[in-house]
Amino acid sequence: MLVQLQYTRAIAALLVVYFHAILQLQKLAPDAWLNDYLFGKSGVDLFFVLSGFVMWITTCDKPMSVGDFWWRRIRRIVPLYWAMTLFAATVAFVMPQILKSTQFDVPHILASLFFLPWINPADPEGRMIAPVIVPGWTLNFEMFFYLLFGFCLLLPRQLRLAGLVALIATIFLVCTLVLPDLTVGRFYGDSVIFEFVAGAVLGHLYKAGHRLPITVAGAMALLGFAALLYLDFLEVDLPRFFTIGIPSILIVYAATSVEVRDHRSLHWLQVLGDASYSIYLTHAFTLAGMRMIYPLVMPILQSDVLFVVAMMVASSLIGLASYYLFELPVGRLLASVRFSRGTRPVPARSV
Template structure:
């Protein structure tokens, strides 16, 4: 695989992680319309927040894959600023749209119906500017309530990782030069361990400032895992074996969730978070593997799903919030009937449609527009020869190019 080329299997993983988070937030509705199926899937659905951990590791991996050679050998302020602008062009447009949609929804509920929003105190000028510049999470120990659009907390966390990336890639580049691929994988797994250790010590994955080691260490783990993959030179047979090995590893993740749900640890309420340690080796296997699961994740449908996953992730909680208000406003009760199932399916479909629209109408056009701002070609020198009517003529000295 060419260095810097898209690893399609990892793009496909993005939609898996996004859907996991969406179903996590929608699970109360799923319980109402399909209680038996939802109970059977409860160990997976209840741990859907770990889809964000998967996103953090993926982000560190993919950015390192793309910028290892460009930013790793030596520090460049220009290259770092260019990187930050390109990252901003990727996340900021959709982020801004959903931020203001959340504000418009609050304004709507303040003026329509008899069900006001629960708390409008976070919607103030200071909070707005923190939201605008992606730093709202940095001032709060808990991510709940930090962002006007709920999932945006993770984008604030990612922005911190982006700001640290210029220094991180220098370290990872040098560690990679002195370390074998197998040891780099072990280092990556070790880097993903601190959030799990803190969870085991505290008993919960959601504790004050727990978001900070999650983003910093998991992002770093992804970067180290990528450095390991870049050093590997596997035969076709080894790549196929890696692809097949990813299947039992996924089964182990799912089996672990069910095991810890049935056999919870005495002092840990979120023991399913232990399976986060399997995400790094899974990313490595999917990145180098061929056939089987990597091939499935590389299909056109799942790759497209990965492309729209950011929009889906950012908009789904707005759909969920609007539905909760509608239920209270009109006293709607979901039942396990065909109409109830159709309603929940429609809400999920509406979220997916929102993700599609955000990708095609906002994300991609705005990204290309912002990229053009920093990809400007230098202007022609003042005395450059220009071909006019088949002849070459020099621009007269002292005459403005705008004269006449």
């Protein structure tokens, strides 16, 4: 795997953590000057583009059954997500005052476990489509994309990309034009779904040998990040794909055009990239804990900036612990199972 993708994943995860840390700060200290600098939700757009890119480059050169592809994605996504979802549901049942955006609701919990778009019962307006772990809304998109991408593997290689574009565009149009008032239509009618497609297109370009000159890639990366953060901050009233999706595409294209030779100087960023999924899923719990100790630590820190930094550091450390103690060992255990050409999982030694 390209190491610069891990760097980008780390940056994406830290952006999301910063975004939610500022949201916490706005509740704890409404007058804090740092509250005006709210951005970072664009980290998920980087994740979406990266996801499409990785799915393409890891499947285009080798035969892979649909079952094997889905099993790889399930064992990567489901164990930690289910563990965190059930943990949050338990906390919501036993100590509902801790998690402000979570209510114990059985239909909502089941929908969350199976990645189905569902109205979050904690939203007083009844509009927010989010699972038990609110940031998990991105995983509903991820699993939807994996489902469609898996079907496209049934097509001849030269038709897969066109098939993927046509399939997602058709679903988007149906959701937008036919089902705009339904939860499923509102959710899958979001333009962010095309960020996955853009990532797959970048993967196709990469495998075809299309690279940008290093100077052009560097300039594009800087321009992309500047536009990403600025448009994220402005919250322009346009489809998300056009505001922060396109800058995310530019960043990933630039990142995949360069060759990183010295991995040692940025090894810490690679480690955070490896643990980015754990950081992303656990940071909501970490920030909830930091919110509760805010009155205790502020007399020591005496700085809202330092508290936000502390929230980001704590989220990273908890995420790393989750990665090494749960995500990695469980992933290795499940990797001992492979899918044959059919759809039945079989032990790896018999393949």
